[in-house]
Amino acid sequence: MTGELVPVIGLEVHAQLLTQSKMFCGCSAAYANAAPNTHCCDLCSGMPGALPVINQRAVEMTLMTALALHCEVAQISKFDRKNYSYPDLPKGYQISQYEQPIGVQGWLDLGDEMLSTRCGIIRVHLEEDTGKTSHVSLDGSDVSLVDYNRCGIPLMEIVGAPDLKSPEAARDFFSTLRQILMYLGVCDGNLQEGSMRADLNVSLRKADREPGVKVEVKNLNSFRSVQRALEYEIERQREAVSAGHPLVQETRGWSEARDATIAQRTKEYADDYRYFPEPDLPLITFSADRVAEIRQSLPEMPAEKRSRLRREYGITAEAAHVLTADLALSDFFEAAALAASPATGMEVANWSHGDLLRLLHESQSEIASLPFSAADFGRLIALVSGARISNAAGKQVLEAMFETGEGPETIVERLNLSQMDDNEALTEIVKTVISENPGVVTDYRRGKAAALNVLLGKTIKASGGRANPSVVRSILENELGLPGPPSESPAG
Ligand SMILES: [Zn+2]
Known part of the structure; x- marks a missing residue:
């Protein structure tokens, strides 16, 4: 017996910001359709000694988002280095925010005003996107290619609280958030291009107990895949729990082709990243006036x-x-x-x-x-x-x-489409229709009121669709008189 196992779901959403240049350098952020490694400079391709400069617009967009999500805004926010050892970030670290994000403790309402549920927002912070690695076969050997065009694109991370209880609610969270970011004009919301991606955290909880082992599913970029990955994962965890198999805290990926989540690596903890304050960047400060001004200007x-x-x-x-x-x-x-x-x-x-x-x-x-x-x-x-x-x-x-x-x-x-409401012309058409359809007229006179609609349709058709239906109806009623008492014999 597993008792009542309730899903506990939280989403972390990454959204690329619609700035013109990258997060810490002057490279153009409009990299879609560009040839690989053409939107790069010393800084975003990781050359030692290159110094970052904060993109003010990206900070402002993150602040707008934090306010729209009812977050508390930090007076002082800072960037940290997150150690990261994959080749898609050539510096060997990602500039992110750890201890002092731009916004904390907000919320997002889901559903409509009649029946809404509130989901907490733990934090909103700013970081840089990674490059893109692809594994291909070239001249008969397997090689990995890396494109740094995406490297350093401003990336906003919105961490939702684990307040969601169903795959549908998670899907709703993702789509509601996407709408808000698009209304704010801070993200284009293009899921197919990866402008927004969601990571899911999901565990099962028995009533009155702490949630069980938490599994993360990374990089979902459609509403459907968010919902499907959760449905799959909840079922997988339920089966494991009821069979008495231990669950592992891990990161999984979603395979569209297999319609399943797949184990990727064991979960990293904050300790693994060895965060420390980014020494090359100043603190960001927000004056109360500036915050009030941005709040006022929210669309x-x-x-x-x-x-x-x-x-x-x-x-x-x-x-x-x-x-x-x-x-x-x-x-x-x-x-x-x-x-x-x-x-x-x-x-x-x-x-x-x-x-x-x-x-x-x-x-x-x-x-x-x-x-x-x-x-x-x-x-x-x-x-x-x-x-x-x-x-x-x-x-x-x-x-x-x-x-x-x-x-x-x-x-x-x-196209000569203006409606005919010329009585004389329409009466002529009605008379022709009546004379050409004696059977329908008989039906009508025997009490089959619906036969009038047949004649109405034929008149409108004969007028090339231009006859005004209400005018035709009154002409027809005039010409035919009222329908007789209902017929005893079957229609036809
Ligand atoms: Zn650059």
Whole structure:
């Protein structure tokens, strides 16, 4: 019997900061797609005697993050050397922060405002990223290559408290944190490129006892892998405990291919790193005024934006959730809603997270690269909402906007899509439809009220999709009279 074994989970997230230069040298931090070892200098390739200089912007971004995560900010923070003996850091040590990180003791709320859980943030600190090693076969022999372009990129580490109780909560922590960093503009959140990576700590605890042996799973870079690695690891630990096998405190990796965690090395402890104060760098000091100034300048955070959008535009919690998942989308929605009057906020929200997102997805493009403005999009929705064009025509116009970038009015004109509400012209079409569909008319007169919708559909089709449905409905009712008493005979 294992009794009630509850998972105890904490995440450590590394995020590359969106600075122009590296953490301690002037090399460009925009290394993606660059040829190996082209963004390097004496300092970040580890030449002895090269002196580091602190990137102020990176410090400021870390401070912004610490404040957004409700941390206490240190008045004096310092860098330390962490001994590190792998070839991806050629100095033989990493400059990191050990005793005096920039922020401590904050928190992050998960879920929505109705049902949120709070996860503690132990610390937020700043360090430098490592280079990248790859093991390849070259001229028939196995060699290891190292690229120092990534070496020295500013890396912020956010250590979450072990407050999470399920793989879903851990996934939520990672995605909520990513959203916050993107709203702050401090990280691009690109998981595939490794701009954000998560390390997981997981152990099992019996009720009323200390957590069991803690296992770390390193370097997860997708929401799915965070969740899967935890599901796997919890199950593996449960089985070991119930079979009476001892668990080892160790670091494991996640294999996507094997859908399993794999032992890598036994866990290192702080002692192994032999931290000591970085002698080449000054202390960082934060004045109360500077901290207050940064706190004041923090942008609106996702949770605040969700409640504001609900309040100001009357949209549902679900719509607010979808829209604010992407800062660009939520900004686009707001600008569109302003131009869409008299359409409601909910109409704009539906168009935004419905057709707009679908077309973006299909064309694999982003809001930033749309060939039309939010105001164009808003006016399109106003045309549909005001029954100037049909809903179907609206979708057609949006697709044309994606292709040509023209304004909605131009496209409506060019494609001749404006809705027909000319009574005479529509009455002519209705009469033709009635004469061509005697069976449906008989059904209607025998009391099958739904037959009216069939005739309505046929009329709209005959008008090339332009007929105003509510006008057609009243003409049809006029021409046909009320339906008779319900038919006794089966329909058909
Ligand atoms: Zn450099």
